[in-house]
Amino acid sequence: MNLSELNKVALAMVTPGKGILAADESSGTIKKRFDAIKVESTEENRRDYREMLFRSTEAMSKYISGVILYDETIWQNAKDGTPLIKLIEQAGAVPGIKVDEGTQGLPACPGELVTVGLDKLAERLKKYYERGARFAKWRAVIDIAGRDIPSATAIHVNAHALARYAALCQAAQIVPIVEPEVLMDGDHDIDRCYDVTQHVLNTTFRELRVQRVELEGMVLKPNMAVSGKKCPKQASVEEVAEKTVRLLKECVPAAVPGIAFLSGGQSDEEATAHLNAMNRLGHLPWPLTFSYGRALQAAPQKAWSGRPENVPAGQRAFTHRAHMNALASKGEWATSLEKKAA
Numbered sequence: 001m002n003l004s005e006l007n008k009v010a011l012a013m014v015t016p017g018k019g020i021l022a023a024d025e026s027s028g029t030i031k032k033r034f035d036a037i038k039v040e041s042t043e044e045n046r047r048d049y050r051e052m053l054f055r056s057t058e059a060m061s062k063y064i065s066g067v068i069l070y071d072e073t074i075w076q077n078a079k080d081g082t083p084l085i086k087l088i089e090q091a092g093a094v095p096g097i098k099v100d101e102g103t104q105g106l107p108a109c110p111g112e113l114v115t116v117g118l119d120k121l122a123e124r125l126k127k128y129y130e131r132g133a134r135f136a137k138w139r140a141v142i143d144i145a146g147r148d149i150p151s152a153t154a155i156h157v158n159a160h161a162l163a164r165y166a167a168l169c170q171a172a173q174i175v176p177i178v179e180p181e182v183l184m185d186g187d188h189d190i191d192r193c194y195d196v197t198q199h200v201l202n203t204t205f206r207e208l209r210v211q212r213v214e215l216e217g218m219v220l221k222p223n224m225a226v227s228g229k230k231c232p233k234q235a236s237v238e239e240v241a242e243k244t245v246r247l248l249k250e251c252v253p254a255a256v257p258g259i260a261f262l263s264g265g266q267s268d269e270e271a272t273a274h275l276n277a278m279n280r281l282g283h284l285p286w287p288l289t290f291s292y293g294r295a296l297q298a299a300p301q302k303a304w305s306g307r308p309e310n311v312p313a314g315q316r317a318f319t320h321r322a323h324m325n326a327l328a329s330k331g332e333w334a335t336s337l338e339k340k341a342a
Contacts, residue, residue, distance in 0.1 A: 012094055013066045013175065013260065014258025014259075014260060019291060021093075022292060022293035023053060026070065030046055034306075037306065040306075046072070049304065051079065052304060063326035064091070065094065067096060068096045068098055071097070089132065094134050096175075096177070097137070099125065099128070100138040101116050102116065103116065111149055112154040115139060118168075125169060126172060133174060135175035136165075137177040138177070140162050141158070142154065142196065143185070143186070156207075160207050167213050170213060170217055177291070181264060184265055187232075188228040190231075190235040190239060190240070197223060202251055205252070220260070221291050224261055226274075240277070241278045244278060248288075258289065261275060262291060262292070269335075273328070275329060276331055276332075296325065297321075300314040300317040
């Protein structure tokens with residue numbers, strides 16, 4: 001393992017004023033997105049959609065530092081025969097790959113999940129590296145439901161798997177994005193989210209140390225401290241920013257090159273406003289940026305709607321969202337900028 005090379009890639013992924021596009025939706029997830037815009041989820045349509053994003057020259061070269069791909073996409077070629085991964089490299093962004101194989105029920109823990117995919121991961125990482133991937137992603141899913149979920153078992157098992165994945169990545173000269181996601185689907189308040197996320201992050205970093213993962217060669221992709229979607233009292237932008245930053249300062253070592261948040265079901269503008277407010281607080285030991293999927297793609301998907309003639313409109317929508325989040329990663333975003341573009 002060459003740690004200085006890993007560190008160089010990790011720092012490039014969190015370049016100030018840029019963030020990561022999560023274009024790694026599984027076949028099932030992208031089908032749901034396409035159903036919503038009445039587009040059939042064929043391999044060709046998925047390729048055309050992602051090619052549209054990767055050929056958005058302004059967005060990709062100015063605001064996107066890296067792209068997380070799905071297994072299908074990393075092997076696909078654009079219409080003119082250029083490998084899609086090459087389009088990403090040509091724009092100056094780092095190609096990455098989602099390597100987990102989804103979740104399954106956790107034995108003896110009803111209602112809880114564990115992420116799978118460690119078997120044969122070493123061989124898969126070797127092939128992805130040869131194809132051009134320089135970072136990877138593995139998502140652990142932690143739900144909050146009532147008093148007993150998440151259990152200490154679910155937190156420990158998922159943190160252990162994340163650390164094993166990260167160690168395998170670094171051995172393959174690939175930067176791991178470590179993504180422990182505490183879901184925002186419940187009716188819990190922001191303080192419950194804070195407490196659970198604190199436990200999850202502390203357990204994850206303990207496991208990373210046990211498995212000798214070099215913190216300088218990884219990127220953290222956490223959830224923000226937010227109220228559950230069904231909570232009657234939604235925390236303000238300022239409270240989310242203040243509590244998330246406090247939480248990260250408590251749990252995340254300064255050796256980590258950067259933090260790229262997931263949007264986790266927030267609306268486009270909410271995800272941008274929260275990131276912006278955190279960066280406005282300043283005095284942070286690491287850069288805070290974005291690794292958004294839906295919050296970057298909902299607008300371009302709608303504008304495109306599967307029609308070739310709508311490609312320019314889809315690219316404009318993508319460029320706008322990428323620009324807004326790039327500004328938020330520097331604390332320079334304002335609601336008025338959204339209205340100007342509308």
